[in-house]
Amino acid sequence: MIATESLSKRFPRVTALDRLSLDIGPGVTGLVGANGAGKSTMIKILLGLSPATEGHAEVLGLDVRTSGPQIRERVGYMPEHDCLPPDVSATEFVVHMARMSGLPPTAARERTADTLRHVGLYEERYRPIGGYSTGMKQRVKLAQALVHDPKLVLLDEPTNGLDPVGRDEMLGLIRRIWTDFGISVLVTSHLLGELERTCDHVVVIDGGRLLRSSSTSDFTRTTTTLAVEVTDSDEHPDGTAALRTALTAAGVTLHPGVEEGLPGAGHILLLEAEGEETYDLVRDTVAGLGLGLVRMEQRRHHIAEVFRPEAAEASTPHEEVPAR
Amino acid sequence: MSTQIPQPSQAAPDTTRIHNIGYRSYDGPRLGRAYARRSLFSQSLRGAYGLGRSAKSKVLPMLLAGVMCAPALIIVAVAVATQQTKLSIEYTQYAIYLQVVIGIFLASQAPQSVSRDLRFRTVPLYFSRPIERADYVLAKYGAMASALFILTAVPLLIMWIGSMLAKMDFAEQTKMFGQGLVSVALLSLLFGGIGLVMAALTPRRGFGVAAVIGVLTISYGAVSTLMGIAYVTENAGAIKWLGLFSPITLIDGVQNAFLGAPSMFPELGGPGAGFGVVYLLVVLALIAGSYGILMRRYRKVGL
Numbered sequence: 001m002i003a004t005e006s007l008s009k010r011f012p013r014v015t016a017l018d019r020l021s022l023d024i025g026p027g028v029t030g031l032v033g034a035n036g037a038g039k040s041t042m043i044k045i046l047l048g049l050s051p052a053t054e055g056h057a058e059v060l061g062l063d064v065r066t067s068g069p070q071i072r073e074r075v076g077y078m079p080e081h082d083c084l085p086p087d088v089s090a091t092e093f094v095v096h097m098a099r100m101s102g103l104p105p106t107a108a109r110e111r112t113a114d115t116l117r118h119v120g121l122y123e124e125r126y127r128p129i130g131g132y133s134t135g136m137k138q139r140v141k142l143a144q145a146l147v148h149d150p151k152l153v154l155l156d157e158p159t160n161g162l163d164p165v166g167r168d169e170m171l172g173l174i175r176r177i178w179t180d181f182g183i184s185v186l187v188t189s190h191l192l193g194e195l196e197r198t199c200d201h202v203v204v205i206d207g208g209r210l211l212r213s214s215s216t217s218d219f220t221r222t223t224t225t226l227a228v229e230v231t232d233s234d235e236h237p238d239g240t241a242a243l244r245t246a247l248t249a250a251g252v253t254l255h256p257g258v259e260e261g262l263p264g265a266g267h268i269l270l271l272e273a274e275g276e277e278t279y280d281l282v283r284d285t286v287a288g289l290g291l292g293l294v295r296m297e298q299r300r301h302h303i304a305e306v307f308r309p310e311a312a313e314a315s316t317p318h319e320e321v322p323a324r
Numbered sequence: 325m326s327t328q329i330p331q332p333s334q335a336a337p338d339t340t341r342i343h344n345i346g347y348r349s350y351d352g353p354r355l356g357r358a359y360a361r362r363s364l365f366s367q368s369l370r371g372a373y374g375l376g377r378s379a380k381s382k383v384l385p386m387l388l389a390g391v392m393c394a395p396a397l398i399i400v401a402v403a404v405a406t407q408q409t410k411l412s413i414e415y416t417q418y419a420i421y422l423q424v425v426i427g428i429f430l431a432s433q434a435p436q437s438v439s440r441d442l443r444f445r446t447v448p449l450y451f452s453r454p455i456e457r458a459d460y461v462l463a464k465y466g467a468m469a470s471a472l473f474i475l476t477a478v479p480l481l482i483m484w485i486g487s488m489l490a491k492m493d494f495a496e497q498t499k500m501f502g503q504g505l506v507s508v509a510l511l512s513l514l515f516g517g518i519g520l521v522m523a524a525l526t527p528r529r530g531f532g533v534a535a536v537i538g539v540l541t542i543s544y545g546a547v548s549t550l551m552g553i554a555y556v557t558e559n560a561g562a563i564k565w566l567g568l569f570s571p572i573t574l575i576d577g578v579q580n581a582f583l584g585a586p587s588m589f590p591e592l593g594g595p596g597a598g599f600g601v602v603y604l605l606v607v608l609a610l611i612a613g614s615y616g617i618l619m620r621r622y623r624k625v626g627l
Binding site for chain 1: 347348349350352353354355356357359360363364367376377378381440441444445446448449450451452453454455456
C-alpha cells in the first residue's frame with residue numbers, strides 16, 4: 001500500500017522527517033507519534049502535495065512525485081481539523097466532494113447515500129452541518145473520505161475531540177472500513193491505547209524518525225498483565241495484602257504498584273499472566289481465602305510502555321517540529 | 325482504555341464471512357481532473373446566484389440581477405412605445421451607469437465563493453482530490469467572471485431584442501451590441517479578479533465584503549475627484565493618467581479607445597486610441613496579476 005525509502009523532509013529550521021523507510025501492507029495501520037512527530041507532514045507527502053526533500057515514496061504502487069492526481073483519485077483523506085461548511089447539509093456536501101473526486105452525478109448521489117448510512121448518519125443528513133454534534137461532524141468528515149470508494153484512506157487523528165463513547169464508535173467504524181469495506185486504513189493518533197485495539201500494525205515515529213514498526217500483536221504479545229481487585233473480609237481485613245502474600249507464595253510474579261495516581265490503585269494487584277493456568281490460580285486462591293473477586297481483567301502492555309524509553313532517547317537531538 | 329474483556333487482536337479479515345451491512349464497492353467511471361474542475365466551476369457559478377444554497381442566500385443576487393435588468397426593460401419599453409430610432413443609452417455605457425449594482429454583487433458573492441472555503445478550511449479537501457491548485461483557481465475565477473458576465477450581458481441582450489422590436493437598424497445595433505459584450509466581458513474578468521483577490525486574502529466574509537466595496541468605491545471616488553480637479557485646473561494631460569487607477573475608469577478608457585464608446589471622463593479627457601493601448605495593457609496585466617496572486621495565495625493554504 002505504502003512504501004517509503006529514506007524519506008526526508010527538511011524545513012529551513014526543522015527536520016520534519018528524517019530518512020524514514022517504511023513498508024505498509026493492506027490492513028489497518030496506526031501511525032503513532034507525539035504532536036509534531038511528523039505525522040501530518042508524512043500524509044502531505046503521501047498525497048503528493050508536498051515534495052520530499054530527499055528519498056522516495058510510493059502509494060498504491062504509484063510514485064508520489066509524479067502521480068499525485070492518480071494517487072489522490074484512489075485515496076481518501078480525513079483531515080484532523082474542522083473542514084465542513086456549516087450552511088449546507090451533509091448530503092449536499094458529500095455529493096459535491098464525490099464529484100470533486102471524479103464520480104459522475106448519479107453515482108455521486110448513490111455513493112453519498114450509501115456512505116452516510118455506513119458511517120451512521122440517517123435522517124439528520126438533510127439538516128445543515130452547523131447543527132451537528134462533534135461526533136456527527138467526524139462522521140461526515142469520514143464519509144467524504146470514503147465516498148469515492150478509495151483503496152486506502154488516510155485518517156488524521158479521527159478520534160480528536162470525541163467523548164469516550166464516540167471514540168469507541170469511531171474506532172469500531174475504522175476497524176469496519178477494513179474488515180467490511182476492504183479499504184486499507186492509515187490512521188494517526190497520539191493516543192497509543194486506542195491504536196492497539198484497532199490496528200493490525202503500528203508504526204511509531206518520533207522527531208521524524210522511525211522508532212518501531214511491527215504488528216500490534218508483537219507489541220502486546222510478550223506478556224500479559226492481569227489486574228485483580230478483591231474485597232476485604234472479616235477474616236482478612238486487608239484482602240489485597242492477603243492475596244498478594246498468597247499469590248507470591250504460589251510463585252506468581254507481581255508488579256509493584258505501577259498504577260499509582262489512579263483512584264483505588266492501592267487495591268489493585270498487577271501480575272504477570274503466563275497462560276490460562278494463571279487465571280485459574282487467581283480464581284482458586286481468591287476463593288480459598290474467602291474473598292470476593294471484584295474484577296480480574298487483562299491489562300495489555302500498552303504500546304506506550306514498549307517504546308517510551310527509546311522515545312526519550314531518540315527525541316533529544318531534535319527540535320520541536322510544528323505539525324503544519 | 326484498558327478496561328475491556330480479554331480479546332485477541334484481530335488479524336487479517338476473514339474474507340469468507342458474509343456481511344449483511346451491504347457495502348458496495350464502486351467500479352464505475354472516474355472522470356478525473358477536467359470533470360472535477362467543471363463540477364467546481366458549475367457549483368461556484370450556481371452558488372453566485374444562490375442556486376443550490378439556502379433560500380436566504382438567493383435573495384440578494386436575484387434582487388441585484390433584477391435591479392440590473394430593470395433600467396434596460398424601461399429603456400426598451402420607452403423606445404418601443406415612442407418609436408425611437410436610437411436607444412437612449414449606449415450598450416457600452418450601461419455597465420458604467422450601473423457600476424454600483426455590479427460592485428455590490430461582486431462584494432457579496434466573491435467572499436461567498438472563496439472566503440467560505442478558507443474560513444471553514446474546506447480547501448484541503450479539494451487539494452486532497454485529483455484537482456490541482458490551478459484547477460481550483462481557474463474554476464473559481466471562471467465562475468466569478470461568468471456570474472458577472474451574465475449579470476452585465478443579460479441587460480444588453482434585453483436592449484438588443486428591444487431595439488429589434490422597435491425596428492432599429494439591425495447592422496448598427498448588432499455591432500454596438502457586440503462591442504458592449506466585449507466590454508462587459510473585459511469588465512467581468514477584471515472585476516472578478518479584483519474581487520476574488522480581495523476575498524481570498526481574508527477568511528472572514530465581512531472583511532471580504534468591506535474590502536471589495538472599499539477598493540471599488542474609494543478608487544473610483546478618488547480618481548473622479550482628482551479628475552475633476554485636473555479638469556478645473558486645466559491640466560488635461562493628467563486626466564488620462566488618472567484613469568488608470570480605478571477599475572471602472574480603466575474599462576471606460578478601453579472601450580472609449582477601441583469600442584467606439586463615448587467616454588465618461590471630463591470633457592476631452594478620453595485616452596484616445598494611442599494611449600488606449602496603455603489602458604488595455606493595464607487591464608490585461610491586472611487580470612493576469614489577479615490570477616497570479618490567487619495562485620500564490622493557494623500555495624500557502626494547501627492542506
